[in-house]
Amino acid sequence: MSGVVLPSGASPQDAGADHLLSLRGVRKTYPAAGAPGGRRVVLDGIDLDVDAHRCVVLVGSSGSGKSTLLRVVNLLDEVDDGQILLDGEDVADPRLDANRVRARMGMVFQAYNLFPHLTVLDNVTLAPRLVHRRSRAEAEGAAVEMLGRVGLGHKVTAYPDQLSGGEQQRAAIARALVNGPELLLLDEVTSALDPELVGEV
Ligand SMILES: Nc1ncnc2c1ncn2[C@@H]1O[C@H](COP(=O)(O)OP(=O)(O)O)[C@@H](O)[C@H]1O
Ligand SMILES: [Mg+2]
Structure with a gap:
């Protein structure tokens, strides 16, 4: 698999509390097409730190997992393992109210972002x-x-x-x-x- 290129050297030892967003050991798999019971690993132990006011760009070939990474951060998709820390709080914990977490983030997709029937x-x-x-x-x-x-x-x-x-x-x-x-x-x-x-x- 060609991986997403991560911009910062996040250290797994650092608990992530000083960063706006930290990913620790994030793993995400999908059912593998054509292999019953098999799983395709899309994100494999991702560590990433993003500080407030910083702009971070993820670079990777098509299918390398960039959108998947954004979706799991936005809690649109569940991780298989690992932590997603927003201001040090693990928001991947299913007991948290995902809508409350999502309200702290904004997301814009490739296209078809707007509701067509609304001004x-x-x-x-x-x-x-x-x-x-x-x-x-x-x-x-x-x-x-x-x-x-x-x-x-x-x-x-x-x-x-x-x-x-x-x-x-x-x-x-x-x-x-x-x-x-x-x-x-x-x-x-x-x-x-x-x-x-x-x-x-
Ligand atoms: N909902 C899904 N079900 C199964 N496989 C998926 C799903 N979403 C993404 N994938 C697979 O995960 C891989 C990464 O996709 P994606 O994150 O969209 O890559 P990128 O945004 O870097 O092009 C691809 O192989 C894609 O087919
Ligand atoms: Mg994409």
Whole structure:
């Protein structure tokens, strides 16, 4: 298997408490296609530290496990073994409320990020209102400000299909940022875009 290249030399001895995010011995397998009962190991003993305010890039060939790593960090998928420490707390513990943990993170995927039946503003205010229980006025104020910051102040009433791919991804990034996440996970957010739109994102 060609592995994901990890950017920092995380030390398994270090408990991870000083880092915003630490992975320790993270293992993830999927059922192996065509081999009944067999498992394909996608993440094999991953140790990784990410400090606050740092930008970390995972590099690896297609199928090497980059998206899987982001999904297990976001608790969209369960690890087979290992720890995922957010501010020193093991969030992979199934007894924890995954939604509470997820509310501390923002995630943007390759494509199809936005709800097509909602305006840009409603896409961005949905989580603040439903998950974070903010009032409509407060959520809309924060959303309009964040949409302005990503250059979409003039598109708040538009629907996703009225936006370019680059604008859609910027709206998705505004939605991920509006709740003030401690950790922002971006999974190849520009790979589905035409090359001339990559720069704006
Ligand atoms: N839900 C799943 N069920 C089975 N296999 C999966 C699943 N998700 C990913 N995989 C497999 O795990 C490997 C890593 O996939 P992925 O994390 O998407 O790689 P990358 O993002 O680096 O391209 C691939 O072999 C993929 O087929
Ligand atoms: Mg991927």
